[in-house]
Amino acid sequence: MPPQAARSTDDGGADEDAPDLDQLTDEIKQVGLANGATVVGVASASAFNEYVPAGHRPTDFMPGARSVVVAGTPGPSNAAWQSPNRRLMEITGYDFRENVATLVMAEHIETRHGYQAMQAPPLPTSGENPPLSMMLAAVLAGLGTRAIAANIILNPQYGLLYYAATLTTMPLRPDHQLEDNVCPARSCVRMYEMEGRTPCMAVCPADEGGCIDATIENGRITSSFFNRERCATRSMNFGLKGHIKQVELLVDTDDIEERKRILYSDEFRRNLAGVGRFKESVAQCFECMRVCPVGRYRRKLK
DSSP states (O other): OOOEEOOOOSOSSSOTTSTTHHHHHHHHHHHHHHTTOSEEEEEEGGGGGGTSOTTSSHHHHSTTOOEEEEEEEOOSOHHHHHOSOTTHHHHSSOOOHHHHHHHHHHHHIIIIIOOOEEEOOOSOSBTTBOSSOHHHHHHHTTSOEEOTTTTOEEETTTEEOEEEEEEESSOOOOOOOOSSOOOSOHHHHHHHHHHSSOHHHHHSBGGGTOSEEEEEETTEEEEEEEOHHHHHHHHOOSHHHHHHHHHHHHHHOOOHHHHHHHHTSHHHHHHHHHHHHTSSOSOSOOHHHHSOOTTGGGGOOO
């Protein structure tokens, strides 16, 4: 099945009297799809105001922003998911295609339509919080909903996707948020009814030192728990996170030989390279997503 753009609606802050608004919105989406995006959706810039404080809204980065165009891609190839070498998930096939798509859409909007457009800043500049949440952007653009597993945004067709966005002053037709939650899947509900846990809860149970827990009633999530700090110790062991851990080890030891072992280790070199190239700083633990049934059939190949 070819990539599909999210369906446009007349809900949101776009100009109702703008000529060919649906056509213009579809045009921008098709540019994103043709340049690497698997899915593309649109959110109104003002929709963020209800959920995030000042300093983390589209207009804080682009005064006058009216639309947020969100692109999602699967990241690593299907074969990388099956490899017994888990590090392939972070270094193979992850080429940030969603970022390429958003850059091309921004250039198209400025050169063809004369509106301001820029890539949204997705990466944390301090601490753990990103300047602008791509997870929230994906939800508002109708591309997915939050999951029990690490609060990951699951797309109903593709499951886990990576997201980037374009901010623009161009009025576009926003998409509806999804009415039905993608998580839990029906098979997960059945498993929970029989065993008291879903596949992701079983593979990383909070009560056994893992990161995930939840309760489900009548097929809907009534409560969920995710230990982000514990998850980070497992999933972020290369790149910036890994480098910080190794610096802590260096500071804590007075043994000169131990310091040399750390400094000249392959892990220290790899982490420095990851920080410099930002290539090995994505997560290494995908166990909750490996067992997630949403979009799994798309990863089955010969």
